[in-house]
Amino acid sequence: MNPDTVMPDVEALVTEATNAIAEATTTEEIRSVGAAVTGKKSPLAEASRALGQMDPEDRKVLGQRLGEARGVVEAALESRRDELRYAELAAEMAASRLDLTEYVPGSVPGPMARGHLSLVTQTRDSLEDVFVGMGFEVAEGPEIETDWYNFGALNIPPAHPARGMWDTFYLHLGEPESTLLRTHTSPVQIHLMEQAVLNGTLPIHAVMPGRCYRRDTPDARHLAVFHQIEGLVVDRGITFADLAGTIETFTRAYFGPDIHSRLRPAFFPFTEPSAEFEVTCAICRGEGCRTCSQTGWIELGGCGMVDPAVFASVGIDADEWTGFAFGFGIDRCAQMRHQIADMRALIENDVRFLRQF
Numbered sequence: 001m002n003p004d005t006v007m008p009d010v011e012a013l014v015t016e017a018t019n020a021i022a023e024a025t026t027t028e029e030i031r032s033v034g035a036a037v038t039g040k041k042s043p044l045a046e047a048s049r050a051l052g053q054m055d056p057e058d059r060k061v062l063g064q065r066l067g068e069a070r071g072v073v074e075a076a077l078e079s080r081r082d083e084l085r086y087a088e089l090a091a092e093m094a095a096s097r098l099d100l101t102e103y104v105p106g107s108v109p110g111p112m113a114r115g116h117l118s119l120v121t122q123t124r125d126s127l128e129d130v131f132v133g134m135g136f137e138v139a140e141g142p143e144i145e146t147d148w149y150n151f152g153a154l155n156i157p158p159a160h161p162a163r164g165m166w167d168t169f170y171l172h173l174g175e176p177e178s179t180l181l182r183t184h185t186s187p188v189q190i191h192l193m194e195q196a197v198l199n200g201t202l203p204i205h206a207v208m209p210g211r212c213y214r215r216d217t218p219d220a221r222h223l224a225v226f227h228q229i230e231g232l233v234v235d236r237g238i239t240f241a242d243l244a245g246t247i248e249t250f251t252r253a254y255f256g257p258d259i260h261s262r263l264r265p266a267f268f269p270f271t272e273p274s275a276e277f278e279v280t281c282a283i284c285r286g287e288g289c290r291t292c293s294q295t296g297w298i299e300l301g302g303c304g305m306v307d308p309a310v311f312a313s314v315g316i317d318a319d320e321w322t323g324f325a326f327g328f329g330i331d332r333c334a335q336m337r338h339q340i341a342d343m344r345a346l347i348e349n350d351v352r353f354l355r356q357f
């Protein structure tokens with residue numbers, strides 16, 4: 001060995017490089033550490049350059065040590081680079097994961113209001129409860145109806161003037177038959193009677209709640225989309241007295257024992273005779289006030305004995321069976337019971353109004 005040659009401390013270079021590698025904490029850092037310990041200006045590169053001035057024997061020994069050192073440093077670099085890359089990926093995935101449990105009401109710190117059923121739904125439910133308690137079943141039907149179910153079968157043929165008061169939204173006009181948004185829950189009566197005739201399951205005692213549509217401009221007492229509940233009884237020996245008794249029993253059960261009902265003659269194409277039914281004004285308790293125009297009564301709905309023409313359209317023998325039907329607005333009922341001045345409040349979604357109920 002040439003005595004002038006100073007052999008670099010390869011072990012120290014390796015230790016220094018691997019320490020720097022171990023201390024890197026991000027992939028960004030490991031990239032600059034990599035350049036510093038293996039690049040052109042690194043101590044290892046400097047030492048390699050010195051090989052040129054060495055005699056062949058020293059060059060061989062040092063060259064081999066430097067080669068091994070470079071291998072060790074590069075392996076450490078690669079392993080640390082993988083480690084950091086994996087850690088960063090895992091952190092990124094954890095941060096971007098959507099934690100659905102975060103949105104469960106009550107699991108998030110801070111105030112989160114709980115909703116409740118709309119007043120219309122609450123009213124429908126309590127009306128159903130009263131009628132179920134009186135022995136009625138609850139039935140439902142489609143909101144899109146054919147002309148026949150909404151009008152024809154209910155004794156309202158085409159061009160009948162009564163169609164004017166039930167003008168609605170037509171989805172399809174003409175052949176094979178017009179379809180429309182139902183204007184009342186009465187088509188469900190037709191479906192029920194057809195089914196009962198088909199299956200031989202008469203008599204019928206049912207109420208039919210549901211959403212209805214009319215081409216009304218919304219005002220304090222009308223909505224274009226509203227809710228109705230309708231009742232139908234078909235049995236042997238049913239009389240007008242059964243109808244009046246049912247209306248009175250319902251009125252007292254729902255509004256309270258001091259609220260009564262009365263019937264006044266009216267006309268509907270699907271009942272004969274027909275009546276409008278009124279209940280005691282809940283505001284003045286029958287004394288007479290502005291809301292009831294000093295009469296002490298408020299109109300709630302319509303009713304009557306099922307018209308034999310309706311029985312004929314579903315194939316029920318009107319000599320053997322008789323029946324009555326009644327119907328009224330659920331929204332109107334909620335409006336009366338809670339003395340809501342403007343019915344539009346029911347659909348405006350103002351929580352200050354809704355949370356009162």
Ligand SMILES: [Zn+2]
Pocket residue numbers: 281282283284285286287288289290291292293294296297
């Ligand atoms: Zn009154």
